[in-house]
Amino acid sequence: MATTSNQHTNNRSARLARAAALCDGGKICPPERTTQLLEAVIEPGDRVAIEGDNQKQADWLATALANADPARLHDLHMVQSVLALPDHLAVFERGIANRLDFSFAGPQSRKLAELVERGALTIGAIHTYLELYARLLVDLPPRVALVVADKADRDGNLYTGPNTEDTPTIVEATAFRGGIVVAQVNEIVDRLPRVDIPGGWVDVVIPTPKPYAIEPLFTRDPAKIREDKILMAMMAIAAVYEPYEIRRLNHGIGYATAAIELILPTFAAARGLKGKVATHFVLNPHPTLIPAIEAGFVESVMCFGSELGMERYVAEHADIFPVGADGNLRSNRALAQVAGQYACDLFIGATLQIDALGNSSTATKGRIAGFGGAPNMGADARGRRHTSPAWLRAGRDGGDTLRGRKLVVQMVETRQPDGTPSFVERLDAFDLAESAGFALPPVMIYGDDVTHVITEVGVANLLLCRSPAEREGALRAIAGNTDFGRAQSPETTSDLRARKIVMLPSDLGIDPSTATRALLSAQSIGDLVTSSSGLYTPPAKFLRTRAA
């Protein structure tokens, strides 16, 4: 085996020697030589990790790889969290890569399905983020990692800025398996504000002519929050946050959870819940969290990534967010996923479809999208052993005397904006699985992990159901004026209401006519800026919305 180990080491040395010929005598490679550099350090058949995060993208490196000569680079196996850019698919179209393991392909999901159908690539598996990191560390170690950071020094030390995201995990999985780490950076400086990745873990640094691409995915404009979302948010607080005493939690993205964030300082405060619920978040720095932070509702936020425009606000709130001695956010998606899974008592998010078993999914036919981190958050963490009031009560409600349970809440309006019913007898995910040849349908949150479903009609507490028929009845009771909802007799619904399995607004002491936009502690992006004392600087596209 010693020979194999030597071959391993020698191969790394040979690659580095080829890279050195293109660098400046140190670790810096001029940007115009990027494709040459990749052709020098990557070999045919290599497993290559390209940093496609949820937010920031190693776009320069993605383009350079897509421009490589397929005669020199071919049969690559790409491993990446997110497929976000056209160049992430161009490598398959051009015959440079033919295998893919990934987590999320939202923006490229239709094109990806087409390429798979054409046989341009084989998908190894679709993972949650944590699973993909796990496999990078176990059986999918990259031979070459192409990552992205804000700044580097000449020793290769990297400063990621607020959007640290996946970088440390990808680099660790590569650098300690004899792989090569190539980083694109916006600039080279003499002295970094802080070191996020030690230079010894990085082999080549490429300063790019323009800053890397990054998307503000977690900004929700309060102006777009409709009243049914506000009613659902009120019910979430009254039916879940308050009785279960939810302090540690994770919110999905979407307008319903944004509404919850915005009514903490009004509706929740009026119920005397300040300091009692929603004190510790695992969440990106959502702008809609600003009013709750300013109201003193929030004690801390652990972040997966950052959010464009929130940099100064976060930096001025080092008591709330993870901020380094340099004064800027340090996020970390792998650790935040662990925090969301094991330190949070509740996950609440939105979906597109729910079936009679409570299985929910955002998957639709003709798209191969994946779910990113939601399944990891939206599952009972059965390895958990520490107790909390919320976890213990959820266990008891579920009839378990030996263990607690995570609260997993799905919020969905009975109909989607286009009128399509959200409750269905059969998820589209089943059709997708059949057409794409998946072994299992891509269910985002499994019904047996969901504890509550909230629609504009009411709340179903699935923990209290003792049979599949009761669960189905509870879901039909809140499905409103849809075929799914009408399939149930009013008597069944009354019975479930009497047993508090189904709760309508009146059962929770909520008058639906009070669910107005007046409850929102910010009505617009401009109000969020004001609430932040001007520290929040929204990206231009949200200001255009405001003017509209």
Place this chain on the structure above:
Amino acid sequence: MATTSNQHTNNRSARLARAAALCDGGKICPPERTTQLLEAVIEPGDRVAIEGDNQKQADWLATALANADPARLHDLHMVQSVLALPDHLAVFERGIANRLDFSFAGPQSRKLAELVERGALTIGAIHTYLELYARLLVDLPPRVALVVADKADRDGNLYTGPNTEDTPTIVEATAFRGGIVVAQVNEIVDRLPRVDIPGGWVDVVIPTPKPYAIEPLFTRDPAKIREDKILMAMMAIAAVYEPYEIRRLNHGIGYATAAIELILPTFAAARGLKGKVATHFVLNPHPTLIPAIEAGFVESVMCFGSELGMERYVAEHADIFPVGADGNLRSNRALAQVAGQYACDLFIGATLQIDALGNSSTATKGRIAGFGGAPNMGADARGRRHTSPAWLRAGRDGGDTLRGRKLVVQMVETRQPDGTPSFVERLDAFDLAESAGFALPPVMIYGDDVTHVITEVGVANLLLCRSPAEREGALRAIAGNTDFGRAQSPETTSDLRARKIVMLPSDLGIDPSTATRALLSAQSIGDLVTSSSGLYTPPAKFLRTRAA
């Protein structure tokens, strides 16, 4: 809130100013001033993380803290993975600390129970490792972290050597929450072999007069493996590894799993399983893994920590282990726990007691021990979405058509070495919970997460059971000549055998007379050294055992 943020920052500055008065003008504090330093940077009521890993210990800092003046330092809230040293309890006995959140207290479990009984401290919660890290990041951030590394340079950069373990996670949770990081190191050098923790994350470094304490917890002497363990190991391979095609896996510690490691090159190889099972481990570098590595069975090992004596062997096998450009192992407990949870298809470990529901525990009355990482590994990871043949088959066997399942195997002899039956009608954990006032009994692995139980009598495949009565019958069938086992009629056992829910050795084609020590690819520690070509250097205490 800006004021609060400023107070936060100012408090850190004040602490650092007090520390500076005791340092050498930079970050280095002389060891004789350690207690003074801790009294300067810690304030009463602080939450303090002391690095008590599974293996290495920040022992110098633990002693210095225990020697602090309780008039100056009191009401501390200790957060630490492992309570291993008497000084970890001395802080409670001396009135310096009064609150504890932890994961494992094996060596100090009896004393801890006594101190809790006396009211010397309150336990916040007992966590798995990942849960504790998660809470450090969310609601238990340390104001001061006391960590340990091999070497530091004058900028505070740390080199952890092979036993990186928890250090990066504790430091990240502290440094990015405005906390103070103090590191003890064996030596200060001008140039580190590699940087494991950037110096910007570390505030004070203390070189100690002697190296930190570290225990070889994962070394099992092949000479001590008895034949019933070998029979159980053969059954594990024939009943689980082979039919489920287990490639990615995690082994607990103990002689039964050591036996599996040692018969891979003999029993498993003879069945044609090389390259087909047990190729990717998440495991510390167990010395008993050496023959399987040398036989080419193992493709990679991701490590939580290291193991004393394995340093050179690991360094020479960079194709198998995570090794840095400096040539030494980089372990990482947080990431390895993630890998074990999400990339492994199987966890197999040992226990002391199993009840009729399949719940198992090592907890006994009068001791508060915790379980470290086992519950995290020994649970179905319900957030998992990627498929593998093992995971899919386990799901199908369990009757689930929508999701796969992790294989969780418990190995236990029907009686403990002292003759006590291992199968019981009621776990001691229930008595412990009552006497200690826990909200729930400390179950290590829950019955509904266990898929297989293996004794020297046979294998129970709980996946195939369709009722609690069947599960109980399957367990009684393999409980041998104990009250628990005799409570079952031979007809029930025959019926379960016919349905392959219970498998005796003969059902697996195994002749128990072939379960001899001759199957072990190493008979002794000396054989492991030979197998390693002399690269493995066992600690002296194991060589004494060999001579005995």
